[in-house]
Amino acid sequence: MPVKMEHRTLEDKILLTITATATLVLSPFLIMSVMAGDIAHIAVDSTAVGGFFAVFLGVWFTSNVHLFSGIFALLAQVTILIGIHIKGMALIYWLFPIIIASFYLLPTALACIFNFILISVGCFLISDQFDTFTFPRLLAAFIVTNIFALIFSVFMQNKNRQLLEKDKTNQHHNTILELIASSSNLANIFSAIVDAIEDEFPNVRCSILLVDKSRQGLELGAAPNLPEAYHRAIEALEVTPNAGYAVATGTRVIIDDLAAHSDWPELQNVAKSAQLVSCWSEPILGNQGNILGSFDIFYRKRVSPKPTEFKLIEQFVNLARIAIERDKTDRLIWQQANYDHLTGLPNRNLLHEHLAHAVQAAKRDEKQLAIAMLDLDKFKYVNDTFGHNAGDKVLIECSQRIQETVRETDIAARLGGDEFIIVLLGTQSAEIDSVANKLLNALAQPYAIQGESAYCTASIGIAFYPSDAATIDSLLKCADQAMYQAKLEGRNSAYYFADQPQAQAT
Template sequence: MNNTLNESVSLEDVLDTTPIPVICSDAVTGQVQYVNKAFTDLFGFHLNEMATIDSWFVKVGSTAKFYPNVIEPWMSTGHQGASTEFLNATFFCKWYSQKHISMRFSLIGNTRIWYLHDVTDYWVAEERLRARSVMLEMVAKSSALPDILDVIVKQIQKENPMSLCSVLLFDKTNQCLRLGSGPSLPDFYNDAIDGIKVGLNVGSCGTAAHINERVIVENISIHPYWENFTELAKQAGLAACWSDPILSSKGELLGTFAIYKQVPSAPTEKDFELIQFASNLASIAIENFRTQEALENMAYFDHLTGLANRGSFFQQCETVLKDAIEKKAPLSVIMMDVDNFKRVNDQFGHKAGDLVLQKLAQTSLSILRRQDLMSRIGGEEFAVLLPLTEHEEALVIAERLRVAVEQSAVVDGKHQPIHYTVSFGVASKAGASCFVDRLLNRADKALYKAKAAGKNCVLSLDR
C-alpha cells in the first residue's frame, strides 16, 4: 500500500500495532494487499498465502455456500467512506481450529479494510450456558440419561469440530464401563468398548477409571495403554484419546469422558478446560439420574431382596389381570412363606434371617421365567404372579421352587450352614371375571393349608 500517515510512519506500521486482525484488499480485483500481525497470529495465514479475499473466505468458511450466500450479499452493502454493519461468521484457522468472528469492513477509495474481531470466548461462554440450561431442564424433566449425555457430547463436539467424544458409565457391580453416549463414533467401536473392564492398560478410559486421574494419550498407535486396542482404534480412524474420570460430589467414580482426535494430538490449556467442563456436566447428569433411580427403587422395590414391594406388586397384578380377562388368557399366583422363620432369627440372629430371605429371592428368580413377577409382600412372605399360566403348570413351577429352596442353604457369620424350607399356596384365575384380592386370598388360604399339612409342601384349594 502507498498510503502513509507521514513520511516516517506507514499505515501498515499503525495496523501492525492494533490487536484487532486486519486485512486490506482491492475493492475491484479482490487481491489481498496486506494482513497485519494480529491476523496472522489468529488465523495462521501470511500475506503470500492469500491471493484474493473471496478465495480466502471460501477456504476458511464453515460451508461451501457461505461465501456466495452470505459474504457476497453483505459486501454489496458497503459504501464509500463508511463501515458496514457487523457480520458474525465461523472460520477455520490454518491449523483447523475454529474461530467465531464478528467482522465489518470500510470502503476507502479502491481499498476494503476488513476488521475481524475474535468473539470465540464469548461464543463459547454463551453456548455453554445454553447447553447447561438445556441439560438442567432435561434433568428436571427426568429425561433419559443417554439423551442428556448426548446433549453434553454434542456441545463439546460443536466447540471443537475436530473432536469425537464419548461418555462411559461405571458399572460398580461388574467393575466395567458401559456405553453412555458416543453419537459420532462408529457403531462397531461403541459395541467393542461397551463393557470393557476397568484396569491399567485398558485404553485411556479403562486406565483413567482405574487410577482415578486424567489420562492423556497423544498417539494411540505407540502407547502401551492401547496395545490391545490399536487395531480397533485404527479401524475407527482414532489417533489420540484424552480421558477424564467423572466423579460424584463425594468423589466416587461415575464414569469417564473421552475426547478422541483423528490425528496424533496434544491437548492445549483450552482443551483441558473443555474436558473439565464436560466432566462436570456429565457428573451432574449421572449423579442426579442415580439419585432418582435410588428413590424409584425405594418406591417400587424391597430394599433387602431387590424384589418388587407390596404396593408395586398389587399395581402390576391389576394391570396383568385386566389384560388376562380381556384376552381370556390364563393366570395364576403363588403365595410363599418361609417355614419356622422366627426360629431362624432366634437361633442364628436377624442378619442370618436377612441372608435367608435374600437367598430365597435369588433361588426363586433362577427358577422363574422372565415374564413372572416375584414380590416380597411382607416379613418372610412372598408372592409370585404367573401370567399366561394354567393351574397345573403353576403347581409344577411351585414344586420346582420348593425343591430348589429345600436344597439350598446359607452360611452365617460363624460359617454355620442354615437350611430352610418354604410352604406354597397356588390359585388360578377361574372364569371370565376375577379380582386380585380374591385370587390372592385363595392362594393365601392354600398356603395356610400347606402349613397345617406339615409345611414344606405345595397345596391349592382347587385340587
C-alpha cells in the first residue's frame, strides 16, 4: 500500500516530482516518434519514458529512495548514451544536467565513477563529429562541470551534516529545557544532560558532580555509564583549595594522563580499570560566581579537547547551572510557602497538609489523633516592655523548647503570632497528659531578655479525632475553644475539649 504524501520524506517527494516530470515531458516526444514512424526515436524515447515511469512507481509503492535514485541516475546515463549513439552529437549537451544530477542521486564516489564513464563513452561516440578546436573544449567543459558538481556536492554534504548535528544539539537542548521548565528533579535533568553529551561525543564517559551543603565534599549528580567504583571514589574527594580539579579551583582543568596525575590519586585505579586515559573537568559556576559543581568528561584515549568541544560543553554547563539555580529557587519558594520564616516550623499551609495525612492514617488504622493548640500567656507584655525584637527571640526559643519536648513522631507548627499547634500521633490519654505537662514545664521557664528574666507561660487546648470532631476545621476549632477555656481557668494549664461545659461544645 503506497504511503500518503503527507507522511513521505522530502527525498521521496523530490524524486517522485522529478520522475513524474520527466515522464510527462518525454511522453509527447514518444508520441511524435510513433506518429513519424522513426524506429530509432521510438527506441530511445520509449526506453526513457518507460524507465522513468517504472522508477516513479517503484518510489511510490516502496519509498526506497536510495535504491531508485541509483536506478534513475543509471537509467538516465544509459539512455542518453544510447541516444547519442543513435542520433549523434545533437544530444551530447544533455550530459551537463545528468552530470550535475548524478551527485544528488548517487553517493559521491559512485557519482564520480559513473560520470567519468559517461563523459568518456559520450565523448568517444562523437569524437569524430567535432573539429579539433571544439572537441577538447567540450571535453574540458564536461570535466570542469564534473569537478564543480563534486565540490558543490561535498560542500552541501558538510553543510547538511552540520545542520543535522546542530539540529540534534537543539533537540537535546529543548529536551533539557522542557525538563527544567517542568521543574523535573535534578537527577532526571542531569541524566538527560549526560546522555546528550555522550551522544554528541561518542566514546566518552561523563559525570556531573555537585558541591555538598558543607562545601567540603562532593555529591554525585549523574554518572550513568561510569563504574560504581567511581561513585565511591567521588565520595572520598575533598574540596580543598590545593586540590587539582575544577570543583575545587573554579577553573577548567585538562588532564592528558590520569595515571600520572597526582592530584587525583583516588581516581587513578578507577581510571585504569575503566580504561579511562584523559579527563576534562569544567566548573559549573552560579550567577554570583560561586562554585556549584563540575562536568567531568573522560576519554578512552589520550586526547586534548577541541575549541568546538569547549563551546558545546559550555552550553550544557549553562543548562546545568540553570537547572541547579532553578532547583534552589523552587526549594526556597516551597520553603517560604510552607515554613514559618521566624521559627522554621511548618506554617498553617503545611500544617493542614500534615493533618490531612494524619487524619487519613488514623481513620485507616482506627486510632485516635490528638492536637494541642498552644498560646503564650502574657506575650503582649513582653512585646510592649522589651520590644518586638525581644518578642521574636521569645518565639524562636519557644519553638525550640516545643521541638525538644515533643516526640519525634509528633508535628509542631506555628499558626501565627504566639499560637502553636502540636499534632500528637497514635497516643493514649496518659501519654497526652505527660506531653502536655512537659510542655507546660518547659515553657514556664524564664526567658533571658536584655539581661532580665521574662516569663511567658502557656495555655494549651487539646482535642481528639474522631471523638471530639471528624474534620480538620472542626478539630482545630475544638482545640481553640479548649485553649481559651484553659486561659479562663487561670492560664499555665492544659485543658481538654471534652471537659468543657456542655453549653460551649460544638
